[in-house]
Amino acid sequence: MLNSVELKDYMLRNPVKVNQRDDLFVAIDLIVSNKISGLCVVDDDNNLVGVLSETDCLKAILGARYNQESSVGPVRDVMTHDVFTVTSQADIVDVAQQMMKRGFRRCPVVDKGKLVGQITCRQLLNGVEKFPEKQT
Template identity: 30%
Template sequence: MESMKVADFMNRRPAVFTATMPIEVAVERLLQTRQRGGPVVDDQRRVIGFLSEQDCLATMLRDTYHKEMSANVGDCMFKGEVLSVFAGDSITDIAQRMDAKKPKVYPVLDDDNRQLVGVISRTDILGAIDCYFLDSYRRR
């Protein structure tokens, strides 16, 4: 199972955001992709933050209450250190790090230049482990 890598199971075309993107556009993108959140990147595709459904919900409720629609992703995204993984990381290692308090979606960075190359979710990890076990059962 150690041979199973993040690169083999990650979403290579995730919803990605920029800090200047209007929150309404970001929400529509999340809804279309059914992704729970996604990385916010700069012009070099380096991760500078993370936008979650929770961030969007809080912002939209506030703006609706005040009858405003002017927030950008940069106004409500998480700006601290974003927990990320590398494409070459083991699925097993990532699965062990994904406990209840951790993100449900991790940005995946290129091993060399640390640019965003995808995302991996708990669902992707679960699917990878399921594939491993199904394959193991077939060999018996």
């Protein structure tokens, strides 16, 4: 049986983020240059307002091209607004189970509405691998 460990010990404390008002191509550049599959979207006060994935970006670009539009607009127009979040005090095993159940590879960590980090499958694996093995 795995022990419980708080998420704050394993989360990324400075996740790549973008402001909701930024142009979509600013976000795409961040995704590509950081070699990540998505990023957190915040407002001017660092409140989490959504997430933006590679898929969100592709849909927006293809939609603009199909509609022969010259621009794609700000991040807020294409981001995912309804976001599953956890707190930094959450139990790492509970978070891992929720992420697997929902099919998520990453999850923003929010305390009092503010983005304080992000947990990914890789960080979860780092945490789980440090649990002592149960003797049989």
